[in-house]
Amino acid sequence: MASTDLQLDWLRAFVAVVDAGSLTAAAPLVHRSQSALSMQLKKLEDAIGRPVLSRGPRLLELTPSGHELLGYARRVLALHDEAVAALRGPALTGRVTLGVPDDYAVAYLAPVLRSFAARHAGVELTLVCEQSTLLIPKLQRGELDLAVVTRDRPQRGTFLFHEPLVWVGAAQHEAWRREPLPIAIYEPGSRARRDALAALAAHGRAHRIVYNSSSLPGHVAAVESGLAIAALTRCSVPPGLQVLGERHGLPALPAMDVAALRSKASSGSPAVDALHEQLIQTLRRPGLN
Template structure:
């Protein structure tokens, strides 16, 4: 008979690979550090019969065998969780319609959808990518859930997170030194655009909206090319860009809130489950 691998050993092994050591992995799997050490010793000596980690002081690196096992371990654990969910809750099937601005699609949605699909593989998700202003007008039952940006103090629904609104420019360009200042902003109506223009006007800074788009990806391309300055949430700033502050002559901007809206008709365990994953994903 073939020898089997206890999935708890695999779970601990993956936790060590993900967290870079025994101490944090022990916290992740809710075990003591000595118990984690014993599990890995058992996995290496009794099951795999190969070293899985190379230890260099406090640093740990996967051996070639460890890298090979890691891929299999992830797949085994995913299938294990999927099988349990499908068998324990066979009614968790259906479709959820979610609306989300493209601001959050690349930053937050991939991790949320991945964890959700691993847990509930029989649920289909229909994603509608539209600006917050349009999603706010679609609370008529055509969507089950919507993720939108709101001004602090004017939130409706459940607050997922609050974030600073910041001025953004490409690292290697200086369009902020131009007069009038070239801006790349979201289309109207957008309170970030309104706050940015009002703040510059109060500061006596001349500006022009040189580029306008409903798409964050478009604004990022314009800013990345060094053509303009923009304003968006701090959590959406990508590598290659830097934040401009008061030392650069830019006034502070009000914070923004990301909220989750649910239409009154959206009542089902399937929708509840996706809503929980969204809340956890944004607050992580």
């Protein structure tokens, strides 16, 4: 008879897939290959005797049994992490201020912060969501302890992963057919702005800026209304918008280098040390530098 014990690795895999929305996105979070993650989920479902996930129109979705299991899984993992932290030594205390752009916060930070908070409940976290062009100077001035940003120059911080930059439009408006091309663009100094304008210039595509802002929701609104197309990080593209490419007369865009940065002023802080390590362990994709 098969064992009904629910191993921690299976539960951690299950929670990671729920938080990330797919096997592909969850695999680096638990440092497993996609096939190994799938096998852990299969073992979990075999032990329970019922499926916990089903494939929806876009992403994996929880079954009724999955919904029931999720709360228990989170509590089991939180208690396990609390026990490990207690046995390792005195609980961490202090404050950490973390900066991150909106798109990276929504797509990548939830599992990092949830795991950190479970292990270090005595640390007060403050999250500052702004564009990388604002976060980097703030970190240099010591106003932030840590930041996850798009690199503005090579070798800055600890490299985590490449984030694709893509053109996005609303299918019902077909703004990409207009001449000159109407574009929504990020603020001066941003890497996304610089790369998007350079790609259009190299492609010889006439364009005009009709919306200029550091606001991601503003860019999405401009695209959804048919005012313009925009260059967005792939992780921030909402389901209702279309990713555009060469068949729409648009040039390919380079990927963004995403890195973790730490302020000099935070040196010697065990709380900052712990979150910095958590960011790198969770978000850094193997085989990249």
